[in-house]
Amino acid sequence: MQDQDLIKILVVDDREDNLLSIESILERESYIIVKANSGRAALKILLKEYDFSLILMDVQMPDMNGFETAALIYQRDKLKDVPIIFITAHNEDEAIFRGYKVGAVDFIYKPVNPELLRIKVGLFVELYRKTKSLIVQEQKLLNANASLQREIEEKEASELKVRELNRQLIQNNIHLKTVNEELDRFAYIASHDLQEPLRKIRVFSDMIIQKKTGPAEEVDKYVMKITNATIRMQQLVSGLLRFSRHSIQGGDFEAVDLTEIVREAITELEIKIQQTNARITIDPLPAVFVIPLLMRQVFYNLISNALKFRKKEVSPEIHIYSQQEEHREATGSTYYRIFIKDNGIGFENQYSDDIFVVFKRLHSYHEIEGTGIGLSICKKIMEQHNGSITAISEIDNGATFIVGIPEKQQVRLGNHFTF
Structure with missing residues (x-):
């Protein structure tokens, strides 16, 4: 018999002859019999050993009887599932009721019938073995389930990784396509x-x-x-x-008031503003997370364009204001649209996309100075900010440039400034 199949039985009785008698009755079954001559002795053994399949306990013992001992045994979590069979000379209903109440699974009455004792012990031993087998099988199932769950999680993680790699590949292809288009335009510029x-x-x-x-x-x-x-x-x-x-970031993202950014850009254009007698009105603008140096460049280019493409004999008027959009899932934050509206010469709206293409010009440089670089730089900067830039216009009816910017903290509106 293997060690894991060995059955330990604790026999508790205050009389040595009873202990020896029970041991002799059960000796042919190859059980390991552990004997205790009192309830206290049994408790002392159970403090160190708890892997018993069964406890046979006499009810009538001095100092601490079997019922009291059983009650103390079942207070320990590790022992609460060990079955106890009481051995008693009394078969009164009250005693039997008390025994079952403290947790007894059965009774054997004195004088002990050897064959009955072997049968009852054998039944509970078999129940113990089956229960133990079920516990082992349950643990195997739990382990198999945990292993399967890990495999599922690993598979899902792998699928997520594949999807992310595919997304990055698509983005890289789009970026590569954009780069190739820019290279084609550069080749055209170099040749023309x-x-x-x-x-x-x-x-x-x-x-x-x-x-x-x-x-x-x-x-x-x-x-x-x-x-x-x-x-x-x-x-x-x-x-x-x-x-x-401008293909390289120009600093770290930080929370800034766009009103201050616009004012700094206007300061840089102060001479041109005075020369053209321009009027610039700034409504309250939000605070957002941006790269200040690059965002200042965006507003500098847009305001400079509004001054450059002005109508003859008409003073430029530029109005800068914002609108808040609803929360966007794609960006995970509130989204703002900043409008730069002028009263200049405008352009045909069908060219609203072309004007952001590098070196794309709607006027000859003999008419209006410039290289066709400024708006393409603005577009590149807004892409770095996960934002956007678009334009709407009509000939002789001004143009409005719209800068879209996500933000990640509570908006604080600045003061109203008029220049």
């Missing part, structure tokens, strides 16, 4: 816009060489055209550098 001033420089240089003996005024005119072509090329190259530089 950048070569235009180079052609002029070459043409007028050749003309100067051919007219070495010509009038000084004519030579000066050619030199001025070369200088202007050089300035134009310098502007284009500077624009390319600025656009490239």
Whole structure:
């Protein structure tokens, strides 16, 4: 018989002859018999050992009887499932009721019938073995269930990881497509816009060489055209550098009042505002999490454009205000739209997307200075802020640029400023 199949039985009786008698009756079953000659002795044993399959206990014992001992035994959680069979010489209903009340599972009456004792002990031993087997099977099922749950969780985690990788791959493909489009536009600029001033420089240089003996005024005119072509090329190259530089973040995100950001941008444009006699009105703007340096660049470019594309003989009027949208699930925060509205020359609304394309211009640089870089930089900055920038306009009826920005804390409105 293996160790795990060994059955331990505690026999409690104050008489040594009774202990020996029970031990001899059960000895052929290969049980491990542990004997105690009092209730206190039984409790002392049970303090150290609790892996008993059955307890056989005499009811009538000095100092502490069997019922009192059983009550104390069942106070311990580790012993509450050990069955107790009482051995007694009395079969009164009151004694039997008391025994069952304290937790007894059965009674054996004196004088003890050896065969009956073996049968009853055998039944409870078999019940113990089956119960133990069920407990083992239950634990195996629990372990198998836990293992299955871990596999399910690992599978779900793997699926989430695959979905996230697919999402990143799609984003990378979109980004790569955008980069390729920008490279295509750069190739066009390199082959067209950048070569235009180079052609002029070459043409007028050749003309100067051919007219070495010509009038000084004519030579000066050619030199001025070369200088202007050089300035134009310098502007284009500077624009390319600025656009490239804004692919890198310009600082850390922090909570700032957009009113202050706009005021700083206006301060930088103070001379141009005075020259054009412009009027700029700022309504209360929200506080949001942004990169201050980059966001200042956005408002600088938009206000500068409003001043640049003004109507002749009409003072520019620029109105900057905000609207709060409902909570957006995509961003996880409140969303704000900042409007920069002007009374300038406007543009056909069908070009509202094209104006954000790098080097895309709706007017010749001979009409209005510029490189077509500013709005594309604004778009790139807003993408870094998980925001957006759009525009609506009509010819001769001004333009409105809309900057969308998410925020992550309670809004604090600034004061109303009029410039």
